[in-house]
Amino acid sequence: MLIDPLTVVAQIINFLILVALLRRFLYAPITQVMKKRERLIAQQLKEAAHQQEVAQQEAERWRQMQQSLEHRQASFLTQAQAAAEEHRHQLLQQIRDEVDSTQAQWKEAVKHERQVFLGTLQKLAGQQLTTTVRYLLQDLANADLEQQIIEAFLTRLNHLPASEQAVLRVALSNVREQKLMISSTFPIPQESRNRILEVLLKQARGVDPSAYQFTTAPDLMCGIELKIPGYKLAWTVEQYLQQLEMKLNQVWDGMEKESVEQG
Amino acid sequence: MHLTPDQTIFWQWGMFSLNATLIFTWLVMEVLVVGSWLVTRHLSASTQISRGQNLLEVIVLGIRDQIQEIIDQPAGPYLPFIGTLFIFIALSNLLSVIPGYQPPTGSLSTTTALALCVFFAVPLYGVRKKGVRGYLQQYLQPNPIMLPFNIIGDFSRIVALAVRLFGNVMSGTMIVGILLSVAPLLFPVMMQVLGLLTGMIQAYIFAILAMVFIAAASQVDQHNPQTDSEVFHG
Numbered sequence: 001m002l003i004d005p006l007t008v009v010a011q012i013i014n015f016l017i018l019v020a021l022l023r024r025f026l027y028a029p030i031t032q033v034m035k036k037r038e039r040l041i042a043q044q045l046k047e048a049a050h051q052q053e054v055a056q057q058e059a060e061r062w063r064q065m066q067q068s069l070e071h072r073q074a075s076f077l078t079q080a081q082a083a084a085e086e087h088r089h090q091l092l093q094q095i096r097d098e099v100d101s102t103q104a105q106w107k108e109a110v111k112h113e114r115q116v117f118l119g120t121l122q123k124l125a126g127q128q129l130t131t132t133v134r135y136l137l138q139d140l141a142n143a144d145l146e147q148q149i150i151e152a153f154l155t156r157l158n159h160l161p162a163s164e165q166a167v168l169r170v171a172l173s174n175v176r177e178q179k180l181m182i183s184s185t186f187p188i189p190q191e192s193r194n195r196i197l198e199v200l201l202k203q204a205r206g207v208d209p210s211a212y213q214f215t216t217a218p219d220l221m222c223g224i225e226l227k228i229p230g231y232k233l234a235w236t237v238e239q240y241l242q243q244l245e246m247k248l249n250q251v252w253d254g255m256e257k258e259s260v261e262q263g
Numbered sequence: 264m265h266l267t268p269d270q271t272i273f274w275q276w277g278m279f280s281l282n283a284t285l286i287f288t289w290l291v292m293e294v295l296v297v298g299s300w301l302v303t304r305h306l307s308a309s310t311q312i313s314r315g316q317n318l319l320e321v322i323v324l325g326i327r328d329q330i331q332e333i334i335d336q337p338a339g340p341y342l343p344f345i346g347t348l349f350i351f352i353a354l355s356n357l358l359s360v361i362p363g364y365q366p367p368t369g370s371l372s373t374t375t376a377l378a379l380c381v382f383f384a385v386p387l388y389g390v391r392k393k394g395v396r397g398y399l400q401q402y403l404q405p406n407p408i409m410l411p412f413n414i415i416g417d418f419s420r421i422v423a424l425a426v427r428l429f430g431n432v433m434s435g436t437m438i439v440g441i442l443l444s445v446a447p448l449l450f451p452v453m454m455q456v457l458g459l460l461t462g463m464i465q466a467y468i469f470a471i472l473a474m475v476f477i478a479a480a481s482q483v484d485q486h487n488p489q490t491d492s493e494v495f496h497g
Contacts, residue, residue: 004269004372007284011367011376014285018292018351023343026299029306030323031342033316036308 114252121248122241126221129237145222149184150192153224153235157199160233168203171231183217184224185236200226267433268365269372284370291355291367322350326470333471334478340391341477344384348377349470356432356462360455366462369432371425378425381473382417389480398480424472431465 134145160168172180182188182196197209217225223236268283275281302315312320326346330338338345355368367373389398402413435458442450 003375004280004282004284006279007269007282007370007372008376008379010285011288011370011373012380014288014292015347015351015376015380018295019343019347021292021296022299022347022350025296025303026319027323027343027346029303030316030319031327031339033306033308034320034324037310040308041310 114249118245118248122238122245123221125244126237126241129241130222133237146186146188147192149223149235150188150196154195154199156235157196157226157233165203168228168231168233171228172200172203174230179213180211181227182212182214182224183220183227184214185217185220185222187216188214188224267370267372268367269370271365283365284367284373287355287358287365288367288373291351291358294358295350295354326350329471330474333474334481341388341474344380345470345474345477348381348473349466352377352428352466352469353463356466357459359436359458359462366432366436368428368462368465369436371429371433374425374429374432377428377469378421381424381476382421384473385417385476385480388477392481401480420472420476424469428465428469431461435461 130145137143137145137148180200182193188196193214197212200212201209221236221238221241223234223238225234225236226232268287271283272280273282273286298315299319302313302319305313306316307313323342323346326349327338327342330341330345334341352368355366358364359366386398389401392398393401402410404413435454439451439454439458442454
């Protein structure tokens with residue numbers, strides 16, 4: 001017989017035992033561990049999502065910080081550029097001021113040198129002119145230079161314009177205790193002094209003749225000069241040399257303008 | 264040559280005999296239980312798991328998915344019974360590659376025992392799911408005239424289950440035995456390989472049919488998956 005009842009019963013019992021054992025040692029542990037792993041994975045996914053969210057927030061924060069930094073950098077750059085520009089302007093202005101100052105000093109020095117030169121020139125030219133004129137007068141007219149100067153002074157004094165005569169009278173009338181200085185480069189002979197005093201006394205009759213004092217002034221350039229407070233009358237070579245100096249100044253000014261324009 | 268391992272008796276005391284069917288059944292049981300115990304001693308819930316745990320998880324998960332596909336509800340309550348049916352039959356058939364081993368499933372007593380288990384499991388699961396009244400009412404469906412036919416159907420499918428498994432396994436063993444005497448080279452090996460395939464298929468068919476029968480008896484209009492799960496784990 002193919003079916004053994006006892007074996008059937010034993011196999012049923014065996015199978016039921018096997019079901020119970022496998023449920024205890026296989027299905028329950030495996031199912032539980034798989035559920036546990038699913039929960040673990042779900043938790044890890046949740047944590048990963050949370051961390052991703054945190055990372056995104058952090059990235060956003062860093063992005064904002066970077067933008068802020070870029071803005072600050074741009075602001076600093078703009079400020080630095082403005083400061084540099086301002087500093088450049090200050091330096092340029094300082095350099096311009098220094099150049100202007102140096103130029104002014106240079107011009108002042110040039111002007112001073114010119115004045116010194118002109119003074120020297122005037123002096124030398126006056127001496128040379130005096131000497132030349134002296135020889136010319138001596139050779140051509142057999143005349144003395146100093147005498148001719150006295151004559152020229154007297155001529156000018158005698159032929160003063162009416163307005164100037166009025167000024168001279170007013171000035172002489174105001175003189176009381178002061179000395180009236182008649183300066184000359186050379187000593188004036190007594191005869192010539194009397195002639196001069198005669199002319200002056202005509203102009204102001206109330207003045208004491210002893211108030212007039214004749215002096216020799218070496219620094220006066222070849223001529224005679226009458227000095228009263230408020231009035232001055234002179235005939236000197238210096239007058240002619242001043243015209244020469246004025247002409248020379250005009251020439252030099254013209255040359256300076258040309259050099260400035262040419263750069 | 265013995266047709267069934269029941270006839271290979273190792274020890275006998277009166278009417279009780281210790282035959283090859285029981286011996287090899289215990290061997291299979293021992294392999295299954297000890298193997299499961301060895302693996303499940305050190306289970307890991309992390310993503311780094313041992314090969315044995317991986318194998319068991321694949322097997323359990325595969326069986327659970329198959330059950331869920333058939334019944335369309337959580338497999339929890341059915342997993343131990345159906346899973347044990349499949350694993351026991353499959354391992355019994357697979358071990359037939361070992362020389363001297365006789366598969367217990369080649370015994371009509373074993374297949375009958377398994378079929379009887381299914382026979383009793385069907386109403387048990389049905390009553391558990393639908394109640395006694397609800398379960399018994401299905402025998403009167405579609406009308407009371409069908410009652411004897413439904414009862415005959417239940418018995419006949421038990422017989423069909425038992426005989427199908429027995430016939431396939433026994434025939435495989437028989438064919439190998441016959442071919443060994445006729446053509447001892449190559450042919451038995453090929454038939455042995457074919458026997459492994461048919462053994463697995465028979466295990467699959469037996470388990471699937473058992474599940475289908477149980478599912479048919481347990482079918483309700485609405486079910487509560489949460490309740491099912493709690494019943495199994497509770």
